[in-house]
């Protein structure tokens with residue numbers, strides 16, 4: 293029986309572990325530094341199940357989101373939150389797209405786009421917002437998603453090692469050797485394949501650092517959690533397409549997230565061995581920028597000014613440098629030297645898991 297070690301128990305590591313066990317017959321060990329699965333980017337995000345609308349400047353990402361959306365919604369139905377209306381609004385000044393372009397994008401990916409009725413449009417300031425649309429786009433509850441996945445991992449017989457940190461990946465007798473630590477205990481796992489699913493920490497293993505430096509960019513991000521005023525509670529709202537904001541239900545906390553393209557990233561840097569993402573994340577206390585977010589966002593949506601700020605979550609967001617200009621979120625699945633036995637995986641967004649699986653289906657994992 294072939295064996296695999298999956299490093300990272302986020303949505304990607306867990307999903308890949310399940311795929312390897314259930315569809316490719318592997319015996320799988322899953323290593324996760326935290327005491328529970330899915331506590332990092334898979335929890336701290338905007339909780340949007342993308343349906344294509346957010347990517348008007350990257351037709352490929354928009355089309356892939358549109359294709360993957362129904363798959364995710366069906367597979368994880370219990371974690372999908374539908375009890376709100378999703379609005380996309382276009383900024384009158386400074387938007388990189390206009391109504392014509394938005395409507396043309398939606399036609400080309402076959403995504404329904406309906407103009408919001410006057411009473412909804414009236415929530416927005418007419419001098420800053422030109423068009424408001426209602427779309428179908430849901431949110432996900434990460435805690436429910438994690439519970440479902442954990443049950444599936446156990447049912448699939450996956451050896452889950454929590455509070456266990458992979459320290460090094462090297463060439464091993466039959467493929468790869470992963471050294472790991474749990475408290476004072478040191479472990480060695482020999483396997484045919486390893487999967488590095490550590491998202492912002494993809495460059496942490498010595499053999500990966502140079503390769504990842506060429507492709508990855510990180511942002512220290514703040515997701516502020518707020519309680520919006522009653523008239524906004526039933527909505528998820530994104531103002532596009534430029535330095536604007538999103539206010540989305542954040543089901544795991546029963547609140548809304550408020551993020552702003554200009555203020556959510558506190559720092560941006562290219563992958564560099566000397567700038568470990570986790571050190572920056574857990575470094576000096578971060579000063580919330582929620583006041584700036586709210587001040588700017590209420591120019592578009594005045595009622596937001598009456599929100600109650602609750603707290604902020606911070607996480608490092610990792611993207612591919614090549615998507616700087618168009619905001620696209622393709623996958624990265626790199627099977628790379630020196631071992632050829634380790635895959636590095638970057639999903640970009642939750643629904644991209646289906647693109648990863650499709651790519652893995654075409655890989656000869658026994659080679």
Ligand SMILES: Cc1cc2nc3c(=O)[nH]c(=O)nc-3n(C[C@H](O)[C@H](O)[C@H](O)COP(=O)(O)OP(=O)(O)OC[C@H]3O[C@@H](n4cnc5c(N)ncnc54)[C@H](O)[C@@H]3O)c2cc1C
Pocket residue numbers: 299300301302303304305323324325326329330331332333334335336337338339340341342456457458459489490491492493496513514515607608609610638639640641642643
């Ligand atoms: C601010 C922000 C907003 C986002 N909004 C959305 C959104 O609305 N919709 C969407 O689809 N996507 C969104 N994303 C992207 C999405 O969150 C990620 O694509 C997805 O969560 C990545 O999952 P993952 O499993 O790769 O990473 P993670 O969930 O971060 O999992 C990586 C795991 O690896 C573990 N790990 C790291 N190093 C080691 C080690 N040495 N040994 C063992 N374990 C290790 C970590 O503890 C962690 O649990 C957002 C991301 C951010 C940061």
